[in-house]
Each structure stands twice: as C-alpha cells, then as structure tokens.
Amino acid sequence: MSDLTIWTYDWVPPGPRGFVRDLRLRWACEEAGIPYAVRTVPFDGREFNHLADQPFGQVPFLKEDGVEIFESGAGLLHLARKSEVLMPGDAAGAAETEQWLIAALNSIEMVTVPWWFLRMSGDADNGLTGWMAGRLDHMERVLGGQDWLAAGRFTVADLLMADVLRVPEVRAFGDRPATEAYIARITGRPAFIKAEVDQIAGFEAADQARA
Amino acid sequence: MSDLTIWTYDWVPPGPRGFVRDLRLRWACEEAGIPYAVRTVPFDGREFNHLADQPFGQVPFLKEDGVEIFESGAGLLHLARKSEVLMPGDAAGAAETEQWLIAALNSIEMVTVPWWFLRMSGDADNGLTGWMAGRLDHMERVLGGQDWLAAGRFTVADLLMADVLRVPEVRAFGDRPATEAYIARITGRPAFIKAEVDQIAGFEAADQARA
Numbered sequence: 001m002s003d004l005t006i007w008t009y010d011w012v013p014p015g016p017r018g019f020v021r022d023l024r025l026r027w028a029c030e031e032a033g034i035p036y037a038v039r040t041v042p043f044d045g046r047e048f049n050h051l052a053d054q055p056f057g058q059v060p061f062l063k064e065d066g067v068e069i070f071e072s073g074a075g076l077l078h079l080a081r082k083s084e085v086l087m088p089g090d091a092a093g094a095a096e097t098e099q100w101l102i103a104a105l106n107s108i109e110m111v112t113v114p115w116w117f118l119r120m121s122g123d124a125d126n127g128l129t130g131w132m133a134g135r136l137d138h139m140e141r142v143l144g145g146q147d148w149l150a151a152g153r154f155t156v157a158d159l160l161m162a163d164v165l166r167v168p169e170v171r172a173f174g175d176r177p178a179t180e181a182y183i184a185r186i187t188g189r190p191a192f193i194k195a196e197v198d199q200i201a202g203f204e205a206a207d208q209a210r211a
Numbered sequence: 212m213s214d215l216t217i218w219t220y221d222w223v224p225p226g227p228r229g230f231v232r233d234l235r236l237r238w239a240c241e242e243a244g245i246p247y248a249v250r251t252v253p254f255d256g257r258e259f260n261h262l263a264d265q266p267f268g269q270v271p272f273l274k275e276d277g278v279e280i281f282e283s284g285a286g287l288l289h290l291a292r293k294s295e296v297l298m299p300g301d302a303a304g305a306a307e308t309e310q311w312l313i314a315a316l317n318s319i320e321m322v323t324v325p326w327w328f329l330r331m332s333g334d335a336d337n338g339l340t341g342w343m344a345g346r347l348d349h350m351e352r353v354l355g356g357q358d359w360l361a362a363g364r365f366t367v368a369d370l371l372m373a374d375v376l377r378v379p380e381v382r383a384f385g386d387r388p389a390t391e392a393y394i395a396r397i398t399g400r401p402a403f404i405k406a407e408v409d410q411i412a413g414f415e416a417a418d419q420a421r422a
Contacts, residue, residue: 092278
C-alpha cells in the first residue's frame with residue numbers, strides 16, 4: 001500500500017481555482033487509478049514557509065514512501081512510470097511521451113505563462129505576442145494531423161499539453177479549431193473533471209474556515 | 212555500436228554561437244563518453260524546412276537506432292539513462308535528478324528566456340524583471356547550501372541548470388556569488404569546454420562555405 005500524498009495550498013483566491021498545478025497530479029492519479037491523499041501548506045507566507053519541500057515557494061509537490069518530488073512535470077513522470085495508462089512501457093513510446101511532455105513545459109508554457117503574466121499585469125499587447133502566435137500555430141498544425149501527441153493514444157503528454165493550453169486567455173488568443181477541439185476533448189475526460197471539481201471544492205471548503 | 216546523431220543548424224550568426232542547444236547534448240555525450248556524430252539542417256528556412264523532425268522548427272533533435280527525439284531536455288533524459296555519470300541508477304537519485312532538470316526548464320528558463328527575449332527586443336526593464344529576480348534569488352539560496360543539485364554529485368541536472376544560468380545577460384543581472392561560482396565550476400568541466408569549442412568551430416567552418 002503506497003502512501004502517495006499530493007501537496008497544494010490550503011486556500012487560494014477564486015481566480016486560480018481550477019488551475020493550481022496540483023490538478024495535474026490529481027488528474028494523472030485519477031486516470032491511472034492510483035490512490036492518493038491531498039495535504040496542504042499555508043497559502044499565507046507561501047514564498048518562504050515550505051522552501052524545504054519546494055525551493056521556489058510553489059506547489060505542488062508529492063511525497064511517496066520517503067521520496068519527495070517537486071515540479072509538476074517531474075511528478076507526472078514519476079506517476080507515469082507507475083501505469084501504462086499514462087505512458088507506454090516500450091522505450092520508443094516512452095521517449096515520444098517524454099519529449100511531448102517536455103515540449104508542453106519548455107516550448108509552449110515557456111511562452112504562454114510569461115505572456116499571460118504580462119497580460120494580467122496590464123500589458124495585453126506585449127513583446128511576447130508574436131512568439132506565442134508562432135508556437136500556437138505550430139501546435140495547431142500538429143493537432144490538425146493527429147488526435148494524440150505520442151504513441152497514437154492518450155498519454156500524460158496530452159494531459160499536460162491540454163492543461164497548458166486550456167488557460168482561458170491563451171485559448172481565446174486567435175482562432176485555432178484543431179487546438180480547441182483537442183482541449184475540449186482532453187479536458188472532457190472524467191478524470192480531469194473529477195480532479196477539477198475536487199480542487200475547487202477543497203478551496204471552497206477553506207473559505208468557510210477563513211470566514 | 213550505436214549510431215547516435217545530434218542535429219543542429221548548418222550555420223548561425225556569431226551571436227548565438229556557443230549557445231545553440233545542441234551544445235547540451237554534445238556536452239552530455241562528452242561527460243559520459245558516448246560516441247556521437249553531428250549532422251545539420253539548413254539555418255535558412257529553418258522555421259519550416261525540418262518540421263517532421265522538430266515541430267517548432269528548432270534544434271536540436273537526436274536520432275539513434277530508429278528513435279528520434281526533439282526537445283533538448285528530453286534528449287538529455289534519453290542520454291542520462293545510458294550512463295550513471297549523468298544520472299544515478301537508483302530510483303531516489305534519478306527522481307531528484309529529473310526534478311531539478313525540469314526545474315531548470317520550467318522554473319528558471321521559463322522566466323529567463325522570455326526576459327532575455329524582451330531585453331534583446333529593446334525592453335531592458337521589462338515586466339518580467341521582478342519575477343526573474345525572485346527565481347534567481349531562490350536559486351542563489353539553494354546553491355549557497357550545496358555544491359550539486361541532486362544526489363550529492365554532478366548530474367545532468369547541473370549540466371542543464373548551468374547552461375540555463377550562463378546566458379551572459381542573465382549572469383550579469385544582480386550579484387549572486389554562489390550562483391556565479393556554480394556556473395564557473397560547472398562550465399569549467401572539460402566536457403563543456405570540448406562541446407563549446409566544437410560547436411563554435413563547426414559554425415566557423417560554415418562561414419567559409421557561405422563566403
């Protein structure tokens with residue numbers, strides 16, 4: 001019996017609910033049928049109150065049988081090795097899954113998150129806009145030709161890429177029908193819906209405790 | 212006998228020489244004593260001339276025995292599994308190495324590259340500056356307390372983190388002595404120097420062909 005725990009904040013404001021990155025790990029566990037518990041660190045003082053667990057003051061991190069892992073991408077790789085639902089067992093399929101997981105983090109999110117950050121800071125037409133359009137256009141071409149990113153089937157790479165792309169401001173940027181259909185299809189999976197509902201319910205319950 | 216090939220551009224302007232990301236893969240091979248060949252795709256028309264190999268028109272990608280991998284981070288994970296010089300063989304050491312490799316890509320480079328891009332576009336004091344300072348300050352604290360990121364020894368996580376941090380404009384941003392000492396130490400390794408010299412020599416040779 002494993003003792004997998006996923007750690008998130010004890011509360012966040014309404015804005016990020018449904019988007020805090022512990023959702024990625026919950027979703028992966030739900031897809032694979034891996035039992036897990038959710039535990040929390042305080043949102044107040046987050047920049048410094050759990051640096052021993054997460055050196056940038058962020059969430060999530062996970063703990064299991066004495067191993068502790070921060071970075072949602074690394075947590076997903078850890079979970080993916082537990083279940084072929086998330087990543088094929090053969091070397092070629094695993095390599096393809098890993099490359100697209102890393103593409104989500106380093107070719108797409110590396111542009112979309114800073115773009116989003118500048119936009120939320122009031123700089124909607126910022127210097128990253130052209131770069132982001134180029135990257136999203138490349139993804140639109142890829143997704144126009146295939147249903148899944150890796151190995152011809154759902155993998156953790158789709159989970160992560162869809163989570164990166166589903167940010168409302170990114171989703172509303174331009175008109176990319178293949179990308180939109182992909183996001184709708186991947187986030188329509190029961191495991192995503194369960195993870196999202198659970199995360200939001202947890203933060204709503206914390207509203208009561210803070211009231 | 213493997214037939215590992217690392218693919219880069221046939222030429223780049225002087226500015227990025229020594230920083231094109233095939234250097235990461237050369238460096239890892241040099242550390243681990245893995246034989247490799249370098250092959251090229253044309254720099255001219257790069258946005259569209261090799262999309263079947265790299266869907267964002269970038270380099271590097273690697274090929275080996277019929278497996279093809281883009282994203283330098285994914286290529287590093289592939290190489291790291293070939294040699295304990297790059298990543299420990301035990302599960303805990305491997306997990307720690309992976310998490311810091313992904314931290315380099317998604318917690319540091321996700322901020323430093325867009326910041327650098329805006330700065331190079333003429334916006335030196337841009338909206339990402341505060342976020343970058345915070346991330347680099349967290350790294351300075353980490354590197355002030357330990358010589359290596361994972362498993363108490365050199366791993367591919369140090370290779371990647373040092374490569375992310377050594378960008379001159381990032382390195383010159385603020386005064387972080389532990390980070391500076393770390394970059395100097397990791398990029399002082401013979402394998403880095405060999406990879407850097409080889410990359411620059413390749414692009415210089417291409418100058419002749421274009422002249």
